[in-house]
Amino acid sequence: MMxxxxxxxxxxxxxxxxxxxxxxxxxAIVAMANVxxxxxxxTAQSQSRQPEGTSTMNQSAVNEIVRGGGLxxxxxxxxxxGQADTVAGILRRFLPKAQxxxxxxxxxxxxxxxxxxxxxxxxxxxxEAALAAHQTTEHFKSLIAGEALPLLSxxxxxxxxxxxxxALGDAGPG
Numbered sequence: 001m002m003x004x005x006x007x008x009x010x011x012x013x014x015x016x017x018x019x020x021x022x023x024x025x026x027x028a029i030v031a032m033a034n035v036x037x038x039x040x041x042x043t044a045q046s047q048s049r050q051p052e053g054t055s056t057m058n059q060s061a062v063n064e065i066v067r068g069g070g071l072x073x074x075x076x077x078x079x080x081x082g083q084a085d086t087v088a089g090i091l092r093r094f095l096p097k098a099q100x101x102x103x104x105x106x107x108x109x110x111x112x113x114x115x116x117x118x119x120x121x122x123x124x125x126x127x128e129a130a131l132a133a134h135q136t137t138e139h140f141k142s143l144i145a146g147e148a149l150p151l152l153s154x155x156x157x158x159x160x161x162x163x164x165x166x167a168l169g170d171a172g173p174g
Contacts, residue, residue, distance in 0.1 A: 073124075074158050
């Protein structure tokens with residue numbers, strides 16, 4: 001949609017995100033996220049003898065989110081020099097609105113620990129129509145297309161189908 005605004009990165013650049021690094025970061029984000037939907041009740045946490053301040057991902061909550069599959073979108077952004085905090089502020093305003101869009105199963109945004117100018121998006125939609133609807137919302141048009149994209153030096157996106165166990169309704173190619 002708006003990809004023409006941001007120049008395509010040269011895949012030979014050593015600092016370009018790889019799919020493997022994106023999934024490693026996403027896995028770490030999900031595993032470490034202190035999100036109520038992924039946390040066990042306090043009594044279950046205390047019985048599991050985990051270090052204080054940590055939580056365990058509730059497998060049934062994850063199963064419910066991914067049940068029936070969906071369209072997974074992974075995006076990586078890098079802000080222009082001196083613009084990272086501005087981009088982060090825009091994304092903080094955008095995130096709760098995006099998480100409440102119809103057809104959104106999961107919407108996470110992470111910021112690079114080693115390079116705070118890098119942002120990773122992990123978005124799970126019920127289908128392509130939900131992604132298309134998300135991209136036509138006023139908050140997407142104003143905050144992402146209008147404010148954030150002009151502040152980026154890189155923007156990469158890829159779409160995936162979830163691999164699921166048959167019990168969760170895997171309808172993807174085998």
